[in-house]
Each structure stands twice: as C-alpha cells, then as structure tokens.
Amino acid sequence: MATSEPLTASAAAAATLALLEGQRPATAPEQVPAAVSLPTVTVTAAPTSDQRKRTPLWIWGAALAAAAIVLLGGKGGLISNFTYLQLSLVLVYAIAVLGLNLLTGFNGQISLGHGAFFAVGAYTAAILIDRYDVSYLLALPAAALVCFVAGFLFGLPALRLEGHYLALATFALATTVPQMLKYRHIEGLTGGVQGINLIKPDAPFGVALSSDQWMYLVVLAMAVLMFWLARNLLDSRPGRALMAVRDQPLAASTMGIDIARTKAITFGISALYVGVAGALHAIIFEFVSPDSFRFDLSVALLVGAVVGGIASLPGALIGGLFVQVIDKYADALTKMLTESVHLPLELEPWTIYGVLLIALMYVMPGGVAGGLAGLARRWKMRAP
Amino acid sequence: MEQLLQQIASGLASGAIYACVALALVMIFTATDHLNFAQGEMAMFSTYLCWQFMQSGLGFWTALAATVALSFLIGVLIERFILRPLAGASVLSSVVVFIGLLAIFHSLAGGIWSHTIKQFPSPFPSTTLGAGIIGGHQIGMVAVTLVMLGLLFSFFRFTSLGLAMRAAAQNPVSARLVGVRVDWMLALGWGLAAAIGAVAGAMVAPVVYLEPNMMTSVLLYGFAGALVGGISSPGGAVFGGFLVGVIENLVAYFGNLTEKLFGVYVIGNGEKLTVALIIVITILTLKPAGLFGRVITKRV
Numbered sequence: 001m002a003t004s005e006p007l008t009a010s011a012a013a014a015a016t017l018a019l020l021e022g023q024r025p026a027t028a029p030e031q032v033p034a035a036v037s038l039p040t041v042t043v044t045a046a047p048t049s050d051q052r053k054r055t056p057l058w059i060w061g062a063a064l065a066a067a068a069i070v071l072l073g074g075k076g077g078l079i080s081n082f083t084y085l086q087l088s089l090v091l092v093y094a095i096a097v098l099g100l101n102l103l104t105g106f107n108g109q110i111s112l113g114h115g116a117f118f119a120v121g122a123y124t125a126a127i128l129i130d131r132y133d134v135s136y137l138l139a140l141p142a143a144a145l146v147c148f149v150a151g152f153l154f155g156l157p158a159l160r161l162e163g164h165y166l167a168l169a170t171f172a173l174a175t176t177v178p179q180m181l182k183y184r185h186i187e188g189l190t191g192g193v194q195g196i197n198l199i200k201p202d203a204p205f206g207v208a209l210s211s212d213q214w215m216y217l218v219v220l221a222m223a224v225l226m227f228w229l230a231r232n233l234l235d236s237r238p239g240r241a242l243m244a245v246r247d248q249p250l251a252a253s254t255m256g257i258d259i260a261r262t263k264a265i266t267f268g269i270s271a272l273y274v275g276v277a278g279a280l281h282a283i284i285f286e287f288v289s290p291d292s293f294r295f296d297l298s299v300a301l302l303v304g305a306v307v308g309g310i311a312s313l314p315g316a317l318i319g320g321l322f323v324q325v326i327d328k329y330a331d332a333l334t335k336m337l338t339e340s341v342h343l344p345l346e347l348e349p350w351t352i353y354g355v356l357l358i359a360l361m362y363v364m365p366g367g368v369a370g371g372l373a374g375l376a377r378r379w380k381m382r383a384p
Numbered sequence: 385m386e387q388l389l390q391q392i393a394s395g396l397a398s399g400a401i402y403a404c405v406a407l408a409l410v411m412i413f414t415a416t417d418h419l420n421f422a423q424g425e426m427a428m429f430s431t432y433l434c435w436q437f438m439q440s441g442l443g444f445w446t447a448l449a450a451t452v453a454l455s456f457l458i459g460v461l462i463e464r465f466i467l468r469p470l471a472g473a474s475v476l477s478s479v480v481v482f483i484g485l486l487a488i489f490h491s492l493a494g495g496i497w498s499h500t501i502k503q504f505p506s507p508f509p510s511t512t513l514g515a516g517i518i519g520g521h522q523i524g525m526v527a528v529t530l531v532m533l534g535l536l537f538s539f540f541r542f543t544s545l546g547l548a549m550r551a552a553a554q555n556p557v558s559a560r561l562v563g564v565r566v567d568w569m570l571a572l573g574w575g576l577a578a579a580i581g582a583v584a585g586a587m588v589a590p591v592v593y594l595e596p597n598m599m600t601s602v603l604l605y606g607f608a609g610a611l612v613g614g615i616s617s618p619g620g621a622v623f624g625g626f627l628v629g630v631i632e633n634l635v636a637y638f639g640n641l642t643e644k645l646f647g648v649y650v651i652g653n654g655e656k657l658t659v660a661l662i663i664v665i666t667i668l669t670l671k672p673a674g675l676f677g678r679v680i681t682k683r684v
Contacts, residue, residue: 110479112421157669163475164419165668168607171421175604176661183658184649295600299483306480350491357484358466361477 063224067217081212085284086324088216091223092280094320097304098230098313099273105311106234107266108246110163113170115297116177117271119288121147121278123181126196126288127189136201136283140222143279144272151271155264174298181290195289198282215284222280226273231313233269242266274301296350300327303353306360309367318368326352390518391637392630397522398591398605399629400529404584405599405606406613406621407536408577413615414553415573416467418478422485424603427581428596429489430455431589432497434582435504444507448586452579459578463571494596504589525587532583533622536576540618549573601657605632608663614674624674628663635659 066087069079100114124143128134134142154173158166181190190196203214233239244252245262253259282288304323309315330349338347364371405423412420420426430451437447462485470477508524540546551559552569560566585599592598605628613624639651651659667674 104476108476110476112479112483157665160669160672164417164479165672167421167475167479168419168611169665169668172604172607172661172664175600176657179654179657182654184654299487302480302483310476348491348495350487351495354484354486354488354491357487358481361470361473361481361484365477 063220067220081210084210084212084216086328088212088219088284089281089327090321090324091219092277092284092320093301093304093323094317095223095226095280096274096277096301097308097319097323098226098316099270099277100301100305101308101310101312101316101319102230102233102242102273103266103270104305105309106239106246107242107263107270109158109263109267110167111170111270111298112167112302113172113174113177113298114270114274114301115293115295115299116170116173117147117151117274118278118281118297118301119177119181119290119293120150120271121275122282122288122293123190123196123278124275125279126198126282129198129283130196131189139283140276140279144276147275147278148268148272150275152264152268154271155267158267159260159263170298171295174295177293178290181293190290193290195287195292198286198288200284200286212284219280219284222276226276227313227316230273234313238262299350299353303357305367306357307367309369309371312367312369312373315367315369388637391633393518394522395630395633396626397518397525397629398588398632399609399626400525401584401588401602401625402605402609402629403529403622403625404532404580404587405602406609406625407533407618408580408584409606409610410615410618410621411573411577411580413610414618415549415570418467418482419607419615420577421479421482421603422489423577423581423606424599425486425489425493426455426459426578427585427602428599429493430458430578430582431504431585431594431598432493434586435497435502435589435594438505444505448583451582451586455578455582456575459575460571462578463574467574468567468571490596499596502594504586504594506590521590528583528587529622532580536580536618545572601660604657604660604664605629608660608667611664611667611672611674614676617674617676620674620676623676628660631663632656632659 096114096118099117100111103109103111103114121143124146125136125139128139128142129136158169161169182192184192200211200215202211203209207214209217234242241252241257241262244255244257245259249259300323303326304319305316306319307322308317308319326349330352334347334349334352360367366374405427408423408427409420412418412423433454434447434451437450438444442450466481466485467478470481506521506524508520511520540550548559548564549569549572551562552564552566553573556566559569584602588602589598592602606625609625609628610621611624612627613620613622615621635651636656639649639655643649
C-alpha cells in the first residue's frame with residue numbers, strides 16, 4: 001500500500017489505526033479526509049495538511065521544566081512528596097480525559113462508562129505487580145494491551161449503537177463494574193472487596209529521589225508520550241478518518257472509510273489511554289478496590305472532558321487538572337460556599353459538577369480550551 | 385416449588401417498580417427522543433420530599449399526593465428552564481445535561497437529608513398471603529402500579545389533553561398546525577414522568593430503604609425493562625419491567641439451585657446488576673426496537 005506517508009511522523013497508536021486502511025480502494029485519493037471534514041469541522045478546527053506542524057518548542061520546554069522541578073530540589077525537594085503525588089494525579093487524569101476526548105470528542109461516540117476501563121487498567125497492573133511480581137514498567141504496557149482488547153471488544157456490539165443508546169450501554173457498564181470486580185471466581189485475583197495493596201516502586205539505580213518524585217517523572221514521561229501519540233494520530237490520515245466518521249458518517253463511508261472498524265478501533269485506543277491512566281493511578285495510589293471505580297469516576301472523567309473541551313488536546317490537560325482539584329478541594333470549597341452564603345443545607349462536590357456541566361453546555365460548549373481559543377481568535381480579529 | 389413461586393411473586397413486585405420507572409423513561413423518550421439518565425435520582429429526590437411531608441405529620445397517602453403534585457411541578461420546571469434552551473442541541477449536550485441533573489439531585493438529597501439510611505413506612509398491612517408466598521407490601525406495589533397504569537391509559541385514551549399529547553409526540557408539526565401547544569405538551573410529559581417516578585420511589589423505599597443511592601440499580605433495571613418492551617411503547621415498557629423483575633429473581637434462584645445441586649457457583653445475588661447489563665446490551669444489539677416497539681428506519 002502506498003498509504004504510509006502520513007504515518008511517518010506518527011508512531012504506535014497511529015500504526016494501529018493504519019489497519020483501517022486495509023479495505024480502502026486503491027483509487028481513493030489523498031484528499032479524502034480533508035474533503036470530508038471541510039464543511040463541518042468547526043469546533044475542533046482540524047488542521048489541514050499545510051497547517052500540520054511540529055509541536056511548538058515551548059511545549060517541550062514546559063514538559064522539561066516540569067521534570068526539572070525534581071532535579072532542582074533533590075530528595076528534600078522544593079515541594080513535598082504529597083504535592084508530587086497531587087501533580088502526578090493531575091497528569092494521570094489528564095491521560096484518562098484525553099482517552100475519553102479521542103472517543104467522544106473526536107470520534108463522536110458518547111461514553112458514560114470510561115471508569116470501567118480505568119478499573120480494568122488499574123486491576124491489570126495491580127494483579128500483575130502484586131500476584132505475579134511483574135515490574136511496573138512492564139505492567140503498564142500490559143494494562144494498555146488488555147484495555148485495548150477490552151475496549152475493542154466492547155466497541156464491537158457498541159458499533160450498532162448511536163448517541164443515546166451508546167450512552168445507555170456504557171452507563172450500564174459503569175454502574176456494573178464494582179459488582180463485577182467482586183465476582184466470586186475472580187476473588188483470588190482481585191482480592192474481592194478488600195482490593196489489592198501495592199507498594200510504590202523506589203527510584204532505580206540508587207538515584208537520589210524519593211519514590212513520589214520518581215513516579216512523578218515516570219507519569220510525566222508517560223503523559224508526554226501519550227499526548228504526543230494522540231497529536232500525531234489526529235494529524236495522520238487515520239485520524240482524519242476518525243473525525244470524518246464523526247462529522248459525516250455517510251460521506252465517510254462513501255469515500256471508502258470502514259466506519260465499523262474505525263469506531264471499534266477508536267474505542268480500543270480510547271480504552272487503552274484510560275487503561276494506562278488506571279494502571280498509573282494504581283501504582284502511585286498504591287491501592288485498588290472495587291468501590292474506587294464506581295459511577296462517580298466515569299462522571300468525573302466526563303466532567304473533566306467537558307470542562308476542558310471535549311475535542312481538544314490541551315483541553316484534556318485542563319480537564320485532568322480540574323478533576324484532581326475538584327476531587328481534592330471540593331469539600332473545602334463547598335464548605336466555604338455554604339458558610340459564606342448561609343445556605344440551609346450542605347453543598348457537596350457533585351452539586352458543583354452538576355451545575356458546571358449544565359452551565360458549560362449553555363455558555364461554553366467547547367469547554368475552557370474552546371473558550372480560550374475563541375477569545376484568542378477575537379483578539380486577533382479585533383479592529384486595529 | 386414453593387420457593388420458586390415466592391421468587392416469581394417477589395419478582396413481579398419489584399417488576400412493578402421497574403415498570404413504573406420504565407414507563408417514566410418512555411414518557412420522556414416518546415415526547416423528546418431523550419433518555420433521561422436523571423430519572424432515578426429525580427424519583428429518589430421525590431421520595432425524600434414524601435418522607436419530609438410525613439415527618440411534618442401528614443399521612444402516607446396525603447404526603448404521596450402532595451409529593452406527586454410537587455414532583456410534577458419540578459418536572460415541568462426542569463423542562464421549561466433547563467432543557468428547553470437546548471432543544472435541537474447535539475445528543476452529547478443533552479446527555480451531559482442529564483448527567484448534570486443526576487449529579488445535582490443526588491448531591492442535593494445527600495446535602496439536605498444526609499447520607500444515613502432512613503426507614504420508610506409502608507402503607508400496606510404486613511400480612512402475607514398464600515402461605516407466605518407474597519407479602520402485603522408486594523401486593524400493594526403491584527396494585528398501585530396497575531391502578532396508575534389504568535389512570536394513565538384512560539388519560540391518554542379518553543381525554544382531549546391526552547390526545548393532544550400523543551399528537552405532539554407523534555407529529556409535532558401537524559399537531560402545531562391544528563392548534564396543539566407542542567412545547568407545553570413536552571413540559572407536561574416531563575411533569576408526568578416525574579410524578580410517576582415519585583410514586584415508584586415511594587413504593588420501593590420501604591423495601592430498599594431511603595438513601596441517595598436507592599434508585600441507581602432500579603434505574604438500570606428500568607432501562608432494561610423499557611428496552612425489552614420497546615422504548616417507544618408504554619404498554620411494552622410496563623410488560624418489560626415486570627419481565628425483567630421476574631428474570632432478575634429467577635436468575636438468582638437458579639443460581640442458588642445450581643450451587644446447591646452441583647456445588648458450582650455461577651451467578652447469584654451479587655451479580656444482579658450484571659444481569660441488567662447483559663439484558664441491556666443484548667437487546668440493544670440484537671433487537672433495539674424491543675418486543676413491542678416501533679422499528680425506526682432511517683432515511684439516508
């Protein structure tokens with residue numbers, strides 16, 4: 001096949017999607033995806049080929065700076081181990097939200113059940129590390145693979161579902177997961193209600209870093225890798241196909257894009273992202289149990305995606321930050337709100353989630369990232 | 385054998401609740417093409433209102449009547465103020481708004497009434513019938529469901545308002561041309577759904593006790609029931625609700641039986657939600673129209 005030139009820049013994730021190309025008729029010209037996505041892509045502004053460019057230097061700089069925090073402080077550190085854990089969790093949720101973005105934002109399949117794949121990733125890693133003494137560095141790709149397969153398999157029946165029905169199926173999945181994890185025959189592996197306790201790995205080669213600092217570096221590296229892969233995937237030809245399926249399924253299939261395969265593989269890739277996040281979460285949190293993966297988690301991921309911007313890569317980072325901050329500070333925040341306006345009831349974090357979700361749908365459907373981009377556009381177009 | 389009958393009877397009783405929830409879901413679906421993920425939490429919130437009325441000294445039925453009226457109002461307000469502005473928005477937006485509503489009702493109930501489990505009285509005598517096969521409350525649940533169904537059926541069949549609502553759901557454009565106020569019909573549908581949910585909540589609360597999570601699994605079963613019967617058919621949804629209730633109990637029963645006979649644990653009470661998930665996915669993939677629903681063909 002002579003279709004590999006858009007793939008040169010992209011790595012593994014894009015290569016997986018290259019499977020999509022299999023049934024494309026040889027006559028399908030190169031401009032297919034662009035032609036399909038031209039009329040409708042307004043929210044995401046998918047880059048056209050001349051816009052395709054390298055990641056701006058400042059992003060790499062920011063990532064390096066984030067890593068350098070650790071080196072500056074050394075083991076005593078500028079910031080406490082607890083803060084490193086918080087930062088790591090932000091990045092972990094960002095990876096998960098990114099996975100949901102790929103599916104819901106870029107491919108148009110709604111999922112209310114990504115907490116399920118988070119759980120699968122977390123448990124895969126925990127079981128491998130705890131029961132089989134596998135190194136955590138190997139457990140990560142294993143969790144990714146398992147989740148890809150799980151997502152792909154769930155995506156197959158889900159292919160026939162659209163919109164609300166897919167939301168319903170994934171909603172059912174999310175509510176069921178804690179119960180499935182307690183299933184009696186797998187209790188030997190999962191530890192049943194008790195869950196599994198892990199121990200955070202130490203820095204290798206006697207590097208003078210605490211394990212929180214080391215894991216922060218690992219998570220940061222994974223986050224950079226995952227975002228880089230996602231960007232390249234979306235810039236590649238399969239990535240355009242993925243968006244074309246969202247915008248104009250009929251036109252896309254006329255152009256020779258295999259819709260079913262695109263959707264199922266996107267589901268798999270999305271689950272892979274969330275699974276990696278789950279595995280990282282299990283390792284840095286040192287604990288998994290069925291009740292950490294209730295429907296709340298899926299809601300949190302959805303909120304993160306919507307707040308950040310459902311079809312935006314930087315939005316995923318904002319979303320991850322939001323999920324972690326709300327998770328951590330919502331109690332304090334709501335208490336403060338309750339006291340300052342003398343409400344007769346106790347507000348809870350979920351109230352903030354709910355109100356934000358609805359309000360964002362009205363005023364900023366593109367999320368924070370979309371809103372900022374809109375402001376920037378208006379700033380550029382302002383009258384001189 | 386007696387145990388089997390008992391299981392079927394209690395399956396019918398919980399099926400009555402699923403039927404109510406399924407019916408509420410269908411009301412909203414036929415009127416607006418939306419699956420209301422917040423239905424369970426709305427019903428839960430209504431049940432707390434009912435409890436509050438009873439705490440202030442009202443009798444069960446008076447409290448329930450007040451709750452139904454108040455829930456109806458809440459349903460109408462939600463449609464008018466929260467969903468109306470988003471009419472015609474993408475499916476994602478509406479799903480997100482429903483999840484937002486779910487979160488709000490859930491946390492408000494927890495915030496106002498705390499998360500501790502509360503007793504909820506049953507209005508029915510606690511006698512049992514047929515040598516302990518079915519309890520008084522279970523019969524009451526089924527009876528209330530059937531009465532409510534009868535009322536709804538008569539409403540839609542014999543009143544002009546019911547006719548107008550059906551017209552608005554079936555063909556909004558023509559309905560508007562003959563003078564039906566379609567947007568108010570949608571709000572009415574929401575109000576009715578909320579009212580039905582309130583009854584379902586008050587009926588199920590004595591069994592599962594009152595707490596913010598009480599409707600989560602009920603909602604899933606309600607969805608399963610609605611899908612089995614056909615999400616566009618009210619009668620089918622009720623039938624599906626009962627069927628799912630019975631299936632749920634039979635699965636647990638035969639699960640116990642196989643464990644007793646063969647000593648192998650396959651499935652039991654711990655997997656009830658999984659059964660619902662399997663029903664949902666099977667119906668959605670194999671027969672999305674359900675048993676009695678309209679098959680929707682899409683013109684391309």
